[in-house]
Amino acid sequence: MADTARRPEPRYGNRPTMKDVAARAGVGLKTVSRVVNGEPGVTPDTERRVQEAIEILGFRRNDSARVLRKGRTATVGLVLEDLADPFYGPLSRAVEEVARAHGALLINGSSAEDPDREQELALALCARRVDGLIVIPSGDDHRYLEPEMRAGVATVFVDRPAGLIDADAVLTDSFGGARDGVAHLIAHGHRRIGFIGDRPRIHTAAERLRGYRAAMEDAGLPVRDVWVSPGSTDPERVRTAVREMLAAPEPVTALFAGNNRVLVTVVRALAAHPRPVALVGFDDIELADLLGVTVIAQDAAALGRTAAERLFRRLDGADEAPERVVLGTTLLARGSGEIPPQAD
Amino acid sequence: MADTARRPEPRYGNRPTMKDVAARAGVGLKTVSRVVNGEPGVTPDTERRVQEAIEILGFRRNDSARVLRKGRTATVGLVLEDLADPFYGPLSRAVEEVARAHGALLINGSSAEDPDREQELALALCARRVDGLIVIPSGDDHRYLEPEMRAGVATVFVDRPAGLIDADAVLTDSFGGARDGVAHLIAHGHRRIGFIGDRPRIHTAAERLRGYRAAMEDAGLPVRDVWVSPGSTDPERVRTAVREMLAAPEPVTALFAGNNRVLVTVVRALAAHPRPVALVGFDDIELADLLGVTVIAQDAAALGRTAAERLFRRLDGADEAPERVVLGTTLLARGSGEIPPQAD
DNA sequence: TCCTGCCATGACAACGTTGTCCAGGTTCTA
DNA sequence: TAGAACCTGGACAACGTTGTCATGGCAGGA
Incomplete structure (x- = not known):
């Protein structure tokens, strides 16, 4: 004893x-x-x-001690916007699977679209000495990451490019996707098409707006100010925008919704509207097939997977120049985008 | 120099x-x-x-070194099933917010419904010396966590109780919710009601099935074998179940779907069916309002928040006996659950 | 029998931080 | 002016692990 x-x-x-x-x-x-x-x-x-x-x-x-001794943590960090957004779940999951295949753990945190919080989170992850970092930017200045990257933290940006620094980025072709979606509406006879998007500070939102304008211009169509409504994804804001576009002197006969959150609100608003209005949305959403909503779908899982693979390639020693990978979109025609123009 | x-x-x-x-x-x-x-x-x-x-x-x-020295990591782990499932996004996010409020980081991992992987993940998190662990069980034997809990890892189970050990659990009232949902259908005149659920090995699935049976029994209604179909959430499996129930000698006039994944498939299957069939589902899903799908909604965020708060209370020294907290459900009547029985 | 060489094992330092404790200097008081 | 009290700053050990290197025993060959 x-x-x-x-x-x-x-x-x-x-x-x-x-x-x-x-x-x-x-x-x-x-x-x-x-x-x-x-x-x-x-x-x-x-x-x-x-x-x-x-x-x-x-x-x-005790892996904490092990990590201290070995210098590598076998951990990667993922900074995203909001895990509760259905777009990020599959993305995060895809990153996790790749990490797992490489024997690494994933720490992810949400920035809540706040640039300060993004920075705080990313730097906290660096302090934990993650081997690599995948960031979905909220802010547009990422110079704060330069010392970390120089110090060896592999970093890949996803969904939106990094601001003011040169770094890997894996993006969806927002411009092309939006242009295709709007062109699809035009091909179905529409001439007055509205665009409701997210805040243009966000890169993807700006690109999609650009795609809308390009499609209209390509078709030689004018764009009235009232047809274009970038702003927050707040449902009230979006509903107001829909109402105004439908009540304008030259009312729209079709709408393009800039992302999944805008889209659900627009779908709801149009459901309550007496006259059929054509609709194409960016991002697929669950049950959109049943509701017959035509969308430009992007592959969130592929985005995450591609970014993670690139990250681990870097961690395995690849020393390539920063690169920008752009993934394509798919138009899923389900009915709402094929409604012909209807007069009042 | x-x-x-x-x-x-x-x-x-x-x-x-x-x-x-x-x-x-x-x-x-x-x-x-x-x-x-x-x-x-x-x-x-x-x-x-x-x-x-x-x-x-x-x-x-270097927080790794700091952690080693201080003995606390200010990190909590969350083991869930699949982050890509829209049910877990808000739950995880809620946990993250509570963790953040306590100055802690969150590491989450998916078990992919595999008990071995759940164990592997949970123990890996323990090796990182997370201060606490929140687990959504896939397996039904958690004795492997006993040494860890004795060693001071605060542990809270969510959504499903722990198996074979005594531990905190935060649950949704699956039994009551399902019973209410089925009773709702009965109140609208249905006598032949089908139940399609997840594998009964899963606690919530078993509870919901029990709730279904209780509601039927309370109303003095018989339950035919063909009306009850527990099993995987595989769409093909679910579609087959729906088909068989509708084609049975005593065909059902209403269906109860045991969770979100089953529900979406049932909604799709019924959309393709000529005769209206009443439907109530467990779990709310996006756009269900537009489709008029009546559901028993549970609050995933509240589940996560409650569990996380309990965890941090323990980390702050609370030494209460393990407790089981049960959160209620809400019936959202949107139409599909109020369809009266229709003969063929 | 003795030497060579191999193999299992362990002592020790180091990873980067924080807690403890002590030293040296300054300021205030008697 | 001496002593006490205080305050800033640094030396050192410790957290639990792994890499390096030394040691001692044993088998095999000459």
């Missing part, structure tokens, strides 16, 4: 350490380390004794 | 350490620590010198 009682209490809550295991098994510290890590050079008999001690004490290696 | 060149290269990629900062500022190591942590006992002048050195070198405290 004295044998075990004499030993000082283990620390860290009350977890046993390798030292405790070593004492219990009557071997050296390093031997325990070897067993735990499956390194060669341990007799089967010794190994058994160590395993027994581990079992009895309920030892689990 | 010799002054700086003589010094050995910093480690960890090439990040400066407090030692480097101290040397540069011409102060002691501990003084840098004091400045970085805002501890008192440093002259404004010394502080300025240190700050400058930090700025110039681009120093950022």
Whole structure:
């Protein structure tokens, strides 16, 4: 009894350490380390004794300490906007799967679209010494990451490019997607088309607006001010925009919704509207098929996967120049985008 | 020049350490620590010198080392099933917000409904020495967590209770919700009601099935075998179940869908069916309002928030007995649940 | 029998931080 | 002016692990 009682209490809550295991098994510290890590050079008999001690004490290696010693954390960080947004779930999940395949853990945090919070979060992750960082930017100045990147934190931006620094980015072709969607409406006879998007400060939102304008211009169509409404995704704001466009002197006969959140509100607003109005949205949403909503779909999982793969390629030593990868979109015609123009 | 060149290269990629900062500022190591942590006992002048050195070198405290020293990681882990499932996004986000309010980071991982992977993930998080763990169980035996919990890892289970161990759990009233939903259909005149749920191995799925049976029994209604179909959420499986129930000798006039994934498939299947069939689903889904789908809604965010708050209360030292918290559900009548029984 | 060489094992330092404690200097008081 | 009290700053150990290197034992060959 004295044998075990004499030993000082283990620390860290009350977890046993390798030292405790070593004492219990009557071997050296390093031997325990070897067993735990499956390194060669341990007799089967010794190994058994160590395993027994581990079992009895309920030892689990402290990866914090390991990380400190090894210099690599096998952890990557993902800074996104809002995990509750259905767009980011699959993206995050895809990143996680790639990380898992590389034996890494994923820490993700939401910036809530606040640039300050994005920075705070990204730097907190750097302080944890994540090996790499995937960022969906909220802000438009990422110079704060330069010291970190120089210090070796691999960084890939997703969905939107980095601001004021040169870095990898994996994007969806927002411009092309929006242009295709609007061209689709034009091909179905529409001449007066409204655009309701997110705040133009956001890169994707600006690109989609640009795509809308390009399609209209390509078709030689004018764009009235009242037809274009960038702004927040607040439902009230969006409903107002829809109402105004439909009540304008030259009312729109079709709408293009700039992202998933705008889209659901527009779908609801149009459902309450007496006259059929054509609609194409950017981003697919669940059950859109049943509602017959035509969309420009982007592949959130592919976005995440591509970014993560690029990140791990860098972590594995690839030393390529920063690159911008652009993924295409798919038009899913389901009815709402094929409604012909209807007079009042 | 010799002054700086003589010094050995910093480690960890090439990040400066407090030692480097101290040397540069011409102060002691501990003084840098004091400045970085805002501890008192440093002259404004010394502080300025240190700050400058930090700025110039681009120093950022290594939280890995800090954690090792302090014993607390200010990190909590969340093991869930699949982040791509729209149910878990808001839940995870809610946990994150609570963690943030307590100055902690969140690491979350998906078990993909695989009990082995759940265990692997949970233990990996423990090896990182998370302070606390929130688990949405996939498996039904959590004894593997006992050593960890004894060692001081606060643990709260969400959505489903822990198996074979006594632990905190925050649950939705699946039984009551399902019973209410089925009772709602009965109140609208239905006598032959089908139940399509997830695998009964899953606690919530079993509870909902039990709720269905209870409602039927309360109303003195028989339940035919063909009306009850627990199983995977695979769309093909669900479609088959719907088809069989509608084609049975005593065909159902109403359906109860056991969760969000089953529900979307049932909605699609019924949309293609000629005769109107009443439907109530467990879990709300986006745009269900427009489709007129009546549901028993649970509050995923509240689930996550409640669990996280409980976790942090434990981390702050609360030493209460493990408790089970059950959150209620809300019936949202939107039309599909109020369709009267229709003969063929 | 003795030497060579290999192999299992362990002692020790280091990773970057923080807590403890002590030293030296300044200021205030008697 | 001496002593006490206080305050700034630094030396040192410790957190739990892994990499390096030394040691001692044993088998095999001469």
